[in-house]
Amino acid sequence: MTTRAEFLDRIRGAMRRAPGLVPAAAAATPARPRAEVDAIRRELAERWPGALEGFRREFEGVGGVFHRVAALADVPQVVAGLARERGVRRLVAWHPGALGGDLAAALTARGLDVVAMPPGALDDPAARQRLRAQIADAELGLTGVDLAIAETGTLVLRSGGGRPRSTSLLPPYHVAVFDRSVLVESLRQAGVVLESWHDGGEPDDRGAVTSFITGPSRTADIELTLTRGVHGPREVHAIFVDKEIRG
Numbered sequence: 001m002t003t004r005a006e007f008l009d010r011i012r013g014a015m016r017r018a019p020g021l022v023p024a025a026a027a028a029t030p031a032r033p034r035a036e037v038d039a040i041r042r043e044l045a046e047r048w049p050g051a052l053e054g055f056r057r058e059f060e061g062v063g064g065v066f067h068r069v070a071a072l073a074d075v076p077q078v079v080a081g082l083a084r085e086r087g088v089r090r091l092v093a094w095h096p097g098a099l100g101g102d103l104a105a106a107l108t109a110r111g112l113d114v115v116a117m118p119p120g121a122l123d124d125p126a127a128r129q130r131l132r133a134q135i136a137d138a139e140l141g142l143t144g145v146d147l148a149i150a151e152t153g154t155l156v157l158r159s160g161g162g163r164p165r166s167t168s169l170l171p172p173y174h175v176a177v178f179d180r181s182v183l184v185e186s187l188r189q190a191g192v193v194l195e196s197w198h199d200g201g202e203p204d205d206r207g208a209v210t211s212f213i214t215g216p217s218r219t220a221d222i223e224l225t226l227t228r229g230v231h232g233p234r235e236v237h238a239i240f241v242d243k244e245i246r247g
Helices: 004-017 033-061 072-086 104-109 125-137 187-197
Strands: 065-069 090-093 113-116 140-143 147-149 154-160 173-178 206-213 235-241
Touching: 033 065, 033 187, 033 235, 065 072, 072 104, 072 140, 072 173, 072 235, 090 104, 090 125, 104 113, 113 125, 147 187, 154 173, 154 187
Parallel strands: 065 235, 090 113, 090 140, 140 173, 173 235
Antiparallel strands: 147 154, 154 206
């Protein structure tokens, strides 16, 4: 039987033989994360187009599908087109306050059956159960984005009131909408932003889960056959909005 120490030694040996790996080191915790985030935002005000191109390249490299529109009002047309191509209609969306705007009427007008999340937790257990069933039955999940990391093509989503994590986890098709305000260039910058979210205590309006989504769900657990959609959506779409959503 292989011991834990032997198992870890084998992993370390394989990692040493792997080409092109960059040595990892722990980053120092910023003393003033909010001030550092402000500095990052000022820098990205000039070079966000490069960060967006980097995000698109990496996101598509891990199997994501990238879209770009001029304004939030153009999003329903893209979502409806995706639904028609895949023969689906049932959509569940974050609450308009968390999404950045109310798209339900425009989506409904394009033939989708839309369920928008309530702004906060439901007190009635029966109502909570009905909502869970609607999310589980949905074919499309529409969310916003809290961070888009260019270095890895990763979408970061925080759970909370009006924005349950199940919206991005249960439907087979996940569509995430974002603008330049959530772009960062690197995992290091993302770490600083995460520190700023909790600078001074836990935020009152957020849930317990921060999800890092890098492409669609995939696994090769069974006979090494790659399968999508086993542990989450089989397609992930990111829609970038040129005009700032909350501008």
